[in-house]
Amino acid sequence: MSGDQTLLAEGRRISLELTKQGLCEYCKQPTEHGPWTDAQLAEVIADLGCELSDFADHCDDCFVVHVGGGDVEHSQSLLKRPLLLAHPEHLAQVQRLKFMAAAKALQDFRAKHGPGYRQSPSSLPLWEEFFKHAPPDVMKKFEDKAMELNLIxxxxxxxxxxxxxxxxxxxxxxxxxxxxxxxxxxxxxxxxxxxxxxxxxxx
Ligand SMILES: [Zn+2]
Incomplete structure (x- = not known):
């Protein structure tokens, strides 16, 4: 086994250990579903059709962040039971990261295409992504600027x-x-x- 594989195997062993104790793989807090007995684990593995070493449990907050990409609606669509979110503020952090990634993409686009980048139709999806994740204070600044420029x-x-x-x-x-x-x-x-x-x- 290479060093990376050893690390991965060790990570999986720890994840499974946490799952058995009813703790979230990511934040190590108690989940709503655990702890799991060996019999329950065997049942869920058979149901999912995966290896025991591939199984890990998450609290609902971490599920939304790490599996659902920060999208609560999408995450809920992946589950049969209702999501129980203990820390909705983590999701705001994910939004913030997505916004920063969108801002960076626009910055890179501008660096590549020069001052006329706003007129380029290929900048539109980047702007859409930017505004989709923009926090209210940033939206307010854009609106104020548009007002100031008498564009609205x-x-x-x-x-x-x-x-x-x-x-x-x-x-x-x-x-x-x-x-x-x-x-x-x-x-x-x-x-x-x-x-x-x-x-x-x-x-
Ligand atoms: Zn968690």
Whole structure:
């Protein structure tokens, strides 16, 4: 066995030992499901179709972070029982890491493509990822900047949830673009952002 394999085998032995004691492989805190008897372990191994040495138990928080990639909804879809999260704040840390990775990806993109990088269509997925994980304080800064640059039209319409909705005419006026061009770009690039529900005038 190479040194790495020895380490791996040792890691698995420790994980299994923790599992038998009813402790989480990652944070070593008691899980909701353990401790496991040898008979229970044999049953679950047969059920999963894996080797005993491949089995390790996790608390629900670590399951979301390490198995579900920080996505609570996705993690829940992998389990038959409801998730019991003791430390939802760990998930905020995962969000933060994802946001930092997205910011780094944008930075690298800018370094490679120069100042015109914002106009490149291939930057769009990077921006989407960036805004998807951006914490509220960062979102607020972007909104404030957009306000300052006078890029956001006045709120004249809202949807059923009360969120502002802008017409293509309003956006075209702000950006100095033809309405038809705004409509075309919305359809091509932001189809999922087009309001499909009720829109109410607030003036
Ligand atoms: Zn844990």
């Amino acid at each position: 039209p006045d709120t004249k319409f809202v949807n059923d949830a009360g969120d502002p909705v802008f017409s293509a005419e309003q956006i075209a006026e702000k950006l100095g673009m033809p309405v038809a061009e705004v409509e075309k770009q919305m359809r091509e690039r932001f189809a999922d952002k087009i309001e499909t529900g009720n829109v109410h005038s607030i003036q």
